[in-house]
Amino acid sequence: MAGTAAIKKAVTCENCSLDNLCIPKGLSQTEVESLGEIVNRNTIRQKGEALYHAGSAFKGIIALRSGSAKLLGVDRNGNEIVVDFMLPGELLGFDGLSTQFHQCTAIALETVNYCRLPAQQIELLAGTIPSLSQILLQRSGEQFDSQIQRMMLMRRTAEERVACFIVQVSERLKARGYAELEFRLSMSREDIGSYLCIAHETVSRIMHHFQTLGLIEVRSRQLKIVNKKGLLALYSE
Amino acid sequence: MAGTAAIKKAVTCENCSLDNLCIPKGLSQTEVESLGEIVNRNTIRQKGEALYHAGSAFKGIIALRSGSAKLLGVDRNGNEIVVDFMLPGELLGFDGLSTQFHQCTAIALETVNYCRLPAQQIELLAGTIPSLSQILLQRSGEQFDSQIQRMMLMRRTAEERVACFIVQVSERLKARGYAELEFRLSMSREDIGSYLCIAHETVSRIMHHFQTLGLIEVRSRQLKIVNKKGLLALYSE
DNA sequence: CGACGCTTTGAGGAGATTCAAGACACGTGG
DNA sequence: CCACGTGTCTTGAATCTCCTCAAAGCGTCG
Numbered sequence: 001m002a003g004t005a006a007i008k009k010a011v012t013c014e015n016c017s018l019d020n021l022c023i024p025k026g027l028s029q030t031e032v033e034s035l036g037e038i039v040n041r042n043t044i045r046q047k048g049e050a051l052y053h054a055g056s057a058f059k060g061i062i063a064l065r066s067g068s069a070k071l072l073g074v075d076r077n078g079n080e081i082v083v084d085f086m087l088p089g090e091l092l093g094f095d096g097l098s099t100q101f102h103q104c105t106a107i108a109l110e111t112v113n114y115c116r117l118p119a120q121q122i123e124l125l126a127g128t129i130p131s132l133s134q135i136l137l138q139r140s141g142e143q144f145d146s147q148i149q150r151m152m153l154m155r156r157t158a159e160e161r162v163a164c165f166i167v168q169v170s171e172r173l174k175a176r177g178y179a180e181l182e183f184r185l186s187m188s189r190e191d192i193g194s195y196l197c198i199a200h201e202t203v204s205r206i207m208h209h210f211q212t213l214g215l216i217e218v219r220s221r222q223l224k225i226v227n228k229k230g231l232l233a234l235y236s237e
Numbered sequence: 238m239a240g241t242a243a244i245k246k247a248v249t250c251e252n253c254s255l256d257n258l259c260i261p262k263g264l265s266q267t268e269v270e271s272l273g274e275i276v277n278r279n280t281i282r283q284k285g286e287a288l289y290h291a292g293s294a295f296k297g298i299i300a301l302r303s304g305s306a307k308l309l310g311v312d313r314n315g316n317e318i319v320v321d322f323m324l325p326g327e328l329l330g331f332d333g334l335s336t337q338f339h340q341c342t343a344i345a346l347e348t349v350n351y352c353r354l355p356a357q358q359i360e361l362l363a364g365t366i367p368s369l370s371q372i373l374l375q376r377s378g379e380q381f382d383s384q385i386q387r388m389m390l391m392r393r394t395a396e397e398r399v400a401c402f403i404v405q406v407s408e409r410l411k412a413r414g415y416a417e418l419e420f421r422l423s424m425s426r427e428d429i430g431s432y433l434c435i436a437h438e439t440v441s442r443i444m445h446h447f448q449t450l451g452l453i454e455v456r457s458r459q460l461k462i463v464n465k466k467g468l469l470a471l472y473s474e
Numbered sequence: 475c476g477a478c479g480c481t482t483t484g485a486g487g488a489g490a491t492t493c494a495a496g497a498c499a500c501g502t503g504g
Numbered sequence: 505c506c507a508c509g510t511g512t513c514t515t516g517a518a519t520c521t522c523c524t525c526a527a528a529g530c531g532t533c534g
Contacts, residue, residue: 073385077474081392083385095385097378103385122374126367133363133370140377141334147384148310148320148332148340154391154434155318158490189513197391199491204514220499220513237314395522426481436523441482457481457531 021089058096067112258326295333304349
């Protein structure tokens with residue numbers, strides 16, 4: 001097979017399909033090339049496997065190429081809660097930035113394929129590619145923003161949270177070129193409940209209620225949005 | 238008064254009392270000096286005034302020198318919730334990093350004095366002082382971490398949240414050299430309730446309950462921790 | 475010293491949780 | 505290809521935590 005090198009070449013940053021979602025967005029041609037050379041590419045994890053564990057050393061920022069994952073926060077009592085869901089093109093690992101040890105565990109919700117920008121290289125590259133620091137800082141800020149949005153949800157009722165969750169998943173899938181009105185949820189009701197801070201039974205009940213209202217059609221993890229405006233109206237006062 | 242220049246000199250980064258809490262921590266002598274030259278120093282805001290507004294352009298990272306502030310998140314309906322409380326030595330403004338527009342409003346809870354590292358300079362300095370980017374990235378990660386801690390609290394009862402809040406304020410004051418067992422809360426019950434996602438009446442009731450249990454002594458905003466271990470036990474299972 | 479805002483306290487009610495049991499989907503092995 | 509078993513999802517009923525509304529007490533600041 002003469003193609004091995006070619007395949008490796010095919011998944012470097014320069015011609016990655018995620019280039020306008022991932023780190024390279026905003027970098028120059030040459031910068032992307034030098035970035036491509038130091039990125040660990042094509043790592044694969046199966047459903048249920050960890051990308052990294054809470055307490056383990058921070059090894060770098062990860063860019064999801066395909067598949068989705070959940071980020072679990074762990075408190076001193078060992079309780080786990082879902083901090084965030086990560087979709088293709090999104091970056092994770094920021095929870096290891098401050099202490100150099102991960103505060104969260106990242107678990108694949110389905111088979112995932114990802115790249116990693118090694119931690120040591122981030123420091124070295126800060127001099128070579130100043131804009132890389134800018135981009136990472138910006139992405140880190142996005143994490144912060146989304147946590148704030150999440151906190152805002154906590155003041156609202158369970159119904160509003162579920163409605164918002166469904167719309168957000170839809171929007172994020174749309175941004176990545178997937179169908180926005182009909183999709184399969186990669187996470188369990190338990191995960192959704194944990195993420196929204198409600199019991200998984202409540203998630204079930206509310207989804208069923210939304211179906212009764214003609215807003216969605218739901219069958220286990222398969223979801224179809226029938227009336228998006230109606231969903232939006234539920235949490236936009 | 239020949240002292241004007243001397244006073245200005247006195248509040249530069251090189252001999253700031255917050256140097257091991259603020260940005261300079263981890264920078265070399267010369268790096269701190271060049272940092273000191275571009276920082277806008279000694280800005281003052283009275284209680285209730287804003288350090289910046291949601292929607293306004295991001296002007297840079299702010300370091301609180303004295304006084305405390307609250308960070309308000311605003312959703313599309315105009316509802317405000319307290320995202321975080323900021324104490325002296327802490328950095329804020331990260332909510333403007335991703336979009337270059339602030340997503341939050343920062344309000345002084347008492348008279349505050351702060352410095353600002355201008356946004357444009359951050360980019361320029363990334364080349365000159367590579368470690369500055371590292372530090373900002375690290376600090377940004379801390380924000381993320383504390384939001385995760387906050388989310389973990391949301392799965393717990395109102396009593397556990399209040400107990401945790403009291404201990405956290407105590408710890409943070411201690412880290413900054415203030416009395417850890419007796420202090421005055423700079424925020425209202427309303428603010429605390431918003432931060433913990435509970436009604437302000439519930440905050441009052443629970444604090445009174447803690448007093449009945451002999452854990453604290455509370456009189457309006459004046460707080461004394463009598464039995465810290467007891468408080469800790471309330472949320473450590 | 476008076477007024478306003480913040481804090482405290484009470485009663486009643488709504489929303490969400492918990493516990494329990496049954497239905498369904500999915501993967502495994504026969 | 506179907507039967508089986510396990511884990512997930514759904515549904516119900518009772519309970520409880522916390523919220524809402526209301527009013528009085530207290531502190532602070534002009």
